[in-house]
Amino acid sequence: MERQKYEEIKGKALALYEKAGIILTEEEKTSIEVVDFGLHNIEVTGLQLxxxxxxxxxxxxxxxxxxxxxxxxxxxxxxxxxxxKEETFRCRYGKVYLYVEGNETETRSAHPPQGDEENYTVFHELILSPGQQYTIYPNTLHWFKSGEDGAVISEFSTKSTDESDVFTDSRIIRVPMM
Amino acid sequence: MERQKYEEIKGKALALYEKAGIILTEEEKTSIEVVDFGLHNIEVTGLQLxxxxxxxxxxxxxxxxxxxxxxxxxxxxxxxxxxxKEETFRCRYGKVYLYVEGNETETRSAHPPQGDEENYTVFHELILSPGQQYTIYPNTLHWFKSGEDGAVISEFSTKSTDESDVFTDSRIIRVPMM
Ligand SMILES: [Zn+2]
Ligand SMILES: [Zn+2]
Structure with a gap:
């Protein structure tokens, strides 16, 4: 990812944190991680953290x-x-559509990125509004998508080791872009 | 603690969460824990969470x-x-004066509650403003006090088991008041 693109995405992430009332240090602001999962389509598939x-x-x-x-x-x-890793997601801003293993929700509010449907296999839906949360225990498939306003999510978890995450999409490389 | 007092303190805690931009569910709002540590002087020694x-x-x-x-x-x-238990405190609102084991800070910004000085033994000071944080590893003595505006602190930790906490003040019973 080009530096210019990184700066653009970082700026959008900072605006979301501000909307969520999250106060960051200057050091944190400059070190936001922007992840495109190697798919080079950050606005569609990606994460800032x-x-x-x-x-x-x-x-x-x-x-x-x-x-x-x-x-x-x-x-x-x-x-x-x-x-x-065990993860609890708490929505702080916006709406989060979270999908986990379990009975497929019939009428879902969000869908996988167009053209990538084959890499999405779990469809039990949880909708998190600000203040709502959900805990994902180890070895459980999950994916999530924000609504039209974007979202900010606090994650409370055991130790994070990105390199041990297993993605359904075999193209994915979990390294930060910059 | 009388219910009327509990409701008063709970209201003050809710106002602090609001100032910090923390969004809570209605259920969370009604179940705020108010702890006076058995000292019956909540405004001086206490915690809401x-x-x-x-x-x-x-x-x-x-x-x-x-x-x-x-x-x-x-x-x-x-x-x-x-x-x-391992704890990370992240200040979200106000100022937090945190004291841990280590070299005593010479000119400190906060002091133990008057009359309770004997129950405070560690004086290495850390001052946390919003966005700043500190990690306390197991078996390390610590205490903390807010500034004049109060404070909101996110705590990220391993499993919490209040009954296993050890207080310097032997009068303290770690049970919620209500
Ligand atoms: Zn995950
Ligand atoms: Zn503690």
């Missing part, structure tokens, strides 16, 4: 989703030191 | 401190299942 803390035990992040942006389907399998 | 999640692995809380209110000195010792 700040990691507040990531110790051996606990991780806390503030995720920002651009309007109608999708974080692609993945799971957090067993690791050397535990059964896999 | 909401627990978002507390699984076997991860806990997240939103703490509110009334103006100049102190959360008394304590530590989180070894438990059956781990080395003790």
């Amino acid at each position: 700040i990691t507040y803390v990531n110790t051996e035990k606990v991780c806390a992040k503030e995720l920002a989703l651009l309007p109608n942006q999708t974080c692609p389907e993945h799971k957090h399998p067993k690791r050397d030191f535990d059964e896999g | 909401i627990t978002y999640v507390n699984t076997e692995k991860v806990c997240a809380k939103e703490l509110a401190l009334l103006p100049n209110q102190t959360c008394p000195e304590h530590k989180h010792p070894k438990r059956d299942f781990d080395e003790g």
Whole structure:
């Protein structure tokens, strides 16, 4: 990703954090992580985030989703030191359409990115408005998408090790773009 | 604590959450925990909080401190299942004066509640403004106090088990008032 594009996306993420009333340090503002999952279509499939803390035990992040942006389907399998990452998502701003394993929701409010449908396999829907949250236990497939206003989500979890995440889409490389 | 007092303190906590831009569900609003630590002087020594999640692995809380209110000195010792609770405090609103083990800070910005000085033994000062945070590892004594505007603090931690906390003040019973 070009630096100019990175700066543009970062600016949009900062605007979302501001709308959510999230106060960041100047250092955090300059180090926002922008992830396009190697798909080079950040507005459609991507994620912006700040990691507040990531110790051996606990991780806390503030995720920002651009309007109608999708974080692609993945799971957090067993690791050397535990059964896999456990995540609680708490919506702080906007709307989050979260899909997990379980009975497929019949009339869903959001859909996978067009053309990528084959890489999405779980469709049990949870809709999170500000103040609402959901806990995803290890090794459970999940993906999520924001509504038209974008979204800000606090993530409370066990230790984060991005390299151990398993994505349904085999093209995905979980490295930050910049 | 009388219900009328509880409702008064709860109202003050809700006003602080609102100032911090924290959005809570109606259910969360009605279930705010108000803790006077058995000292019956809530405005001086006390804590208000909401627990978002507390699984076997991860806990997240939103703490509110009334103006100049102190959360008394304590530590989180070894438990059956781990080395003790680990806590990261992130200031969201107001100012937090946090005291931990280590070199005593010479000119401190806050002091223990008057008359309770004997129950405070660690004086290494950290001052947290909104966006700033600090991680307290297991079995480390700590206490904290808000500034004149009160404070809101996000706590990211391992599993919370209040009954295993050890307070320097032996009078303290860690049970919610209501
Ligand atoms: Zn995940
Ligand atoms: Zn503590």
